[in-house]
Amino acid sequence: MDNRHAALGLNDDALVAMYEKMLLTRLLDERAWVLNRLGKVHFLVSAQGHEACQVGAAWALRPGVDWLLPYYRDLGVILTIGMTPRDYLLALLAKAEDPNSGGRQMPSHWSYPPLNIFTGSSPVGTQVPHAAGIAYGAKLRGDDIVVYVSFGEGTASQGDVHEGMNFAAVHKLPVIFLCQNNRYAISVPQQKQMAVENVADRAAGYGFPGVVVDGMDPLAVYAAMQEAVERARRGEGPTLIEAKVYRLTPHSSDDDDRTYRPREEVEEWKRRDGVARFKEYLMGVGVWTEEADQELRRRLLAEIDAAVEYAQAAADPEPSDLLRHVYAE
Amino acid sequence: MDNRHAALGLNDDALVAMYEKMLLTRLLDERAWVLNRLGKVHFLVSAQGHEACQVGAAWALRPGVDWLLPYYRDLGVILTIGMTPRDYLLALLAKAEDPNSGGRQMPSHWSYPPLNIFTGSSPVGTQVPHAAGIAYGAKLRGDDIVVYVSFGEGTASQGDVHEGMNFAAVHKLPVIFLCQNNRYAISVPQQKQMAVENVADRAAGYGFPGVVVDGMDPLAVYAAMQEAVERARRGEGPTLIEAKVYRLTPHSSDDDDRTYRPREEVEEWKRRDGVARFKEYLMGVGVWTEEADQELRRRLLAEIDAAVEYAQAAADPEPSDLLRHVYAE
Amino acid sequence: MATKTLLEAIRDALIEEMRRDERVFVLGEDVGRRGGVFRVTQGLIDEFGPARVLDTPLAESLIVGVAIGAAAYGMRPVAEIQFADFIHPAMDQIINEAAKIRYRSNGAWGCPIVIRAPYGGGVHGALYHSQSVEALFHHVPGLKIVAPATPYDAKGLLKAAIRDPDPVLFFEHKKAYRSIRGEVPEEEYVLPIGKADVKRPGEHLTVITYGYNVHLCLEAAARLSRDEGIEAEVIDLRTLLPIDKETILTSVRKTGRVLISHEDTKTGGIGAEVAAIIAEEALFYLDAPIVRLAPPDVHAMPFNGRLEAAFMPTVEQHYAAMRDLARF
Amino acid sequence: MATKTLLEAIRDALIEEMRRDERVFVLGEDVGRRGGVFRVTQGLIDEFGPARVLDTPLAESLIVGVAIGAAAYGMRPVAEIQFADFIHPAMDQIINEAAKIRYRSNGAWGCPIVIRAPYGGGVHGALYHSQSVEALFHHVPGLKIVAPATPYDAKGLLKAAIRDPDPVLFFEHKKAYRSIRGEVPEEEYVLPIGKADVKRPGEHLTVITYGYNVHLCLEAAARLSRDEGIEAEVIDLRTLLPIDKETILTSVRKTGRVLISHEDTKTGGIGAEVAAIIAEEALFYLDAPIVRLAPPDVHAMPFNGRLEAAFMPTVEQHYAAMRDLARF
Ligand SMILES: Cc1ncc(C[n+]2csc(CCOP(=O)(O)OP(=O)(O)O)c2C)c(N)n1
Numbered sequence A, B: 001m002d003n004r005h006a007a008l009g010l011n012d013d014a015l016v017a018m019y020e021k022m023l024l025t026r027l028l029d030e031r032a033w034v035l036n037r038l039g040k041v042h043f044l045v046s047a048q049g050h051e052a053c054q055v056g057a058a059w060a061l062r063p064g065v066d067w068l069l070p071y072y073r074d075l076g077v078i079l080t081i082g083m084t085p086r087d088y089l090l091a092l093l094a095k096a097e098d099p100n101s102g103g104r105q106m107p108s109h110w111s112y113p114p115l116n117i118f119t120g121s122s123p124v125g126t127q128v129p130h131a132a133g134i135a136y137g138a139k140l141r142g143d144d145i146v147v148y149v150s151f152g153e154g155t156a157s158q159g160d161v162h163e164g165m166n167f168a169a170v171h172k173l174p175v176i177f178l179c180q181n182n183r184y185a186i187s188v189p190q191q192k193q194m195a196v197e198n199v200a201d202r203a204a205g206y207g208f209p210g211v212v213v214d215g216m217d218p219l220a221v222y223a224a225m226q227e228a229v230e231r232a233r234r235g236e237g238p239t240l241i242e243a244k245v246y247r248l249t250p251h252s253s254d255d256d257d258r259t260y261r262p263r264e265e266v267e268e269w270k271r272r273d274g275v276a277r278f279k280e281y282l283m284g285v286g287v288w289t290e291e292a293d294q295e296l297r298r299r300l301l302a303e304i305d306a307a308v309e310y311a312q313a314a315a316d317p318e319p320s321d322l323l324r325h326v327y328a329e
Numbered sequence C, D: 001m002a003t004k005t006l007l008e009a010i011r012d013a014l015i016e017e018m019r020r021d022e023r024v025f026v027l028g029e030d031v032g033r034r035g036g037v038f039r040v041t042q043g044l045i046d047e048f049g050p051a052r053v054l055d056t057p058l059a060e061s062l063i064v065g066v067a068i069g070a071a072a073y074g075m076r077p078v079a080e081i082q083f084a085d086f087i088h089p090a091m092d093q094i095i096n097e098a099a100k101i102r103y104r105s106n107g108a109w110g111c112p113i114v115i116r117a118p119y120g121g122g123v124h125g126a127l128y129h130s131q132s133v134e135a136l137f138h139h140v141p142g143l144k145i146v147a148p149a150t151p152y153d154a155k156g157l158l159k160a161a162i163r164d165p166d167p168v169l170f171f172e173h174k175k176a177y178r179s180i181r182g183e184v185p186e187e188e189y190v191l192p193i194g195k196a197d198v199k200r201p202g203e204h205l206t207v208i209t210y211g212y213n214v215h216l217c218l219e220a221a222a223r224l225s226r227d228e229g230i231e232a233e234v235i236d237l238r239t240l241l242p243i244d245k246e247t248i249l250t251s252v253r254k255t256g257r258v259l260i261s262h263e264d265t266k267t268g269g270i271g272a273e274v275a276a277i278i279a280e281e282a283l284f285y286l287d288a289p290i291v292r293l294a295p296p297d298v299h300a301m302p303f304n305g306r307l308e309a310a311f312m313p314t315v316e317q318h319y320a321a322m323r324d325l326a327r328f
């Protein structure tokens, strides 16, 4: 197997570290489903099928320097940039200690100032103008940062996405738009959402590059991100990256995708699973073994176990917290 | 001079008739400014510089069959499709008989059911989803109509324009989007609005043709419209036509454009004025003379005089009308 | 009579109206094959096809804008906003367009659209799947707002909304969808928009409410009657715009005591207008200050169950408020 | 003290704050070279440059969204919405985003933005250049709403708004821009958000109002005093959210008669909340029913001068309403 990572400036350790984040994302997500089915978690939205894209994307960002507006599916992004399974589980179980929202928001509504992760909401697409605004602030200050903002292909139909991209283009802002195209907005398939093959084709209409990449391949996403980051830091403006992915699970724990997706389609995509493929690549280039994999899984599961335990034992907010933080205190 | 109109299926009479509408639009608009400066008209928004585009566009539509959502600058469109100077003046003077709104809306907020002109508002861009909805209604009914909707290049920054175009594309709706690009949104020049040369380039991102035409040339606009109409009626979906025009006056009677537009630029465009150029074309192909022109002007001015007189004598709404038509009566 | 859930009654109304009138069609996110995220439109696509059960792109302003256009063309669109919390991107289309189309065209055009939206909390929906948004619209002339509490009302009022010549916002409480059941006649009926309903007669105090809180109030009233012989008259507004002043004032003049209750937060809620109407038109009938029972002015509502519970109105709160008011 | 128009006072506040704090910048449509369509930002671009006096594309949701992002990055954006009538496309960004950022992040993020918007009628603005939109926001926790009536208040409150850690909607009455003049101190001052101002003391009745209507009320009160010796206390709310209950209740307890006045339409207006507060907390002090003086529930407001005049509140209406109330 050809070594594709060296050319991207990734050494073997980095490669393994990327794989570790992908596997962590997958295992943590799977655990969330288990907790949901056990009745311990009211709601979850899944990242399965998006891990390669997310870890590849976040790998190109500088933790604590660059800014992130990840969307609800971006578990892999926030884990790669530095949030922990514990952070995720505290939110999943809506505990007081949840660093995202103190248990106020649904899980996967990220927010974490220490890593410049700006708070996100549920209404999709609203984060895109925020990303442009953050980048504009940085431009006013002369700061050398990059802003990452992501969304699904369904969200690309929203006016805010259009408005935000256009503004970023006008001011050549250092924003990277990552559209994770999993072909469905809940049940609505791509052909009912748009008449084009690629969301990335819209970038030309704003005046910046639009790139399509295989979102099941973290190296492809990383390569596209790296280029976009460099472009942004050179002051040349935004890039829209469209990563073709597939959601391997229902939309959320409240969804049942059997009404709208043929099982064969799901099975077909499972065979192309990015996590498994990346493991094969690692083994192919000789930096990974089945034993190492087992060992890693054990370690990650132990970490997740500990985080679950911690989060379950953590305290709920006080009822009186309801009244706090409506305005500055 | 080459005959360009025959190839478009326009005979000499049609050519003269188009010119007549252009001249009528110009003279009526000029009269509105006079009335404003005389203190008889509170507000007007001008069409000067857009006449060629507007008459060329409306010429391709079937009055009473096709539907129109013209924007506030579209005086030439509504005159061509069949509204009268009197209709315009009744609105300009906010009289009870104003067929657009009974004196409720600002002038140039068109509405006229007999000609399928749907009521428009001031918030820009909202008409674009309406156009898509009308076309979707027609599709549901199996009706063979085309929907015309127009807006300025500034308005193309609005989310609604994006959402409406995308929907029209998904359902291959018979909508023609006419963007009248006069390079300014009030004072904001194109380069502060977008990083691209052509709004039309966005059409590709939705999956339909985007065409740039010289909006100072009614034949060029007519040709593009004709093609778009045929495409729409064949069920192949929408077209975005971008007509490059220039506003020869301030934005409105409340504006002063000297702060933001160099006089030389305005003068330069005045030399390219579509009305004058079309007259030259008519004379060049031998269907028009200076005498005929003087005669036409006299006739149009007389028509306008009569309309002004009628409108000035027309009654105001009754104060009690204030309470009507909030809900169906 | 059959017993139906609120959700079934709404679905039945949609199906009956679509059968009755070809011009009626539904549009929204996931309304097609998925049958809506709550399953309200389940099965419709099979009977009426994808053109009349239209899965739209994910864009609320578009959904309402397309409905407005289709209505102008003579259709009777029923737009679904997946959660009321996502109606905000469409506020320009609703407030500046739909509501004003008749007025601004001097009556020449109308806007017969219905916008259905599931609202309300107590369902672990957190800040963006729990909101009550009715108060954001009750200041807007030209709109009608309906928020039924029972399957019977929901069906009859949704049919009325679809036949109404003006834009109607139709809010469906998520918690009531499957938990509230009631009798619904087999035969066709339509209920008038703009009329409140006295859900329980009583002489000691008037309780004015709507939506899920109707059920809390009725339960509290029943207990209060049993425990203390206090008879509360419970008025279900049903229509929030226009408000049925007559029913309110008649009751207030009778009882002299008023509790206004809603799940929506207090300041600037529907209860403010109800209180103002009474203070203007029946002040001297009052034997006690008007009381508004509503959650505090915080964002409805946190995900954590304890915080959610701290937000949501309860039967106990209503019981106590009614009792205190009766004793005042 | 210098005499300034409302517009000049606002411009001065912007300039002083931009000089004081580098983080402050203005953005909106035509705010740059054009200086705003009302000329509020005239000259700013020369002093502060186009990056801090930013002409945006024509997209209100974007304007607010960019302001939110820039604020997150540590800036202090002052966004201008060209007319309040065009704020609706930004309602999702204001209500679902700006207002909730602090709450949803459990206090970790803030949203120190100001949104300025010219509002109000009587200027031949027709249906889309005359609206009062404050009531669409007063139900939203997390927002503050300011609507000053005088140059002095405008300057002091805009400075406070810019320094406020939370999102502030700042509504400027178009008719007042150049017609209302008043004394403004040379030296720096800031006024507290959340405090009403008794613009005229009186003992016979309380008039609660804001915006341009303050001037109508003051004139009516002066005439009434002169003609009939009736002394109205005129309270200018100044801040509409949060409402200054104390000032209202203190006055009502003193006079026992309440007229609430606004240019915005009646149903669901700010006056509803004011009336409700009084009916809850000072009912037994009332000697007369509460009166709301506000335009009818129609779309504000038609272009035709007669219709506009039929809509707009007048001094005469206020005079009559105050007199009738005093005599009640
Ligand atoms: C404004 C808004 N409307 C509707 C929803 C409900 N909703 C949540 S996710 C979703 C689909 C999003 O699809 P896409 O953008 O493709 O992202 P994906 O979930 O497929 O990753 C919808 C409709 C929402 N969150 N926000």
Ligand SMILES: Cc1ncc(C[n+]2csc(CCOP(=O)(O)OP(=O)(O)O)c2C)c(N)n1
Binding pocket: B073, B122, B123, B124, B151, B152, B153, B154, B155, B156, B180, B182, B184, B185, B186, B251, D029, D058, D060, D082, D086, D089
């Ligand atoms: C939503 C909205 N925001 C702001 C305005 C104020 N406004 C009226 S016209 C205009 C500029 C429009 O520019 P463009 O779309 O290019 O059309 P043009 O007037 O140049 O023909 C603006 C900002 C408005 N009418 N609607």
Ligand SMILES: [Mg+2]
Binding pocket: A152, A153, A154, A180, A181, A182, A183, A184, A185, A186
């Ligand atoms: Mg998707």
Ligand SMILES: [Mg+2]
Binding pocket: B152, B153, B154, B180, B181, B182, B183, B184, B185, B186
């Ligand atoms: Mg323009």
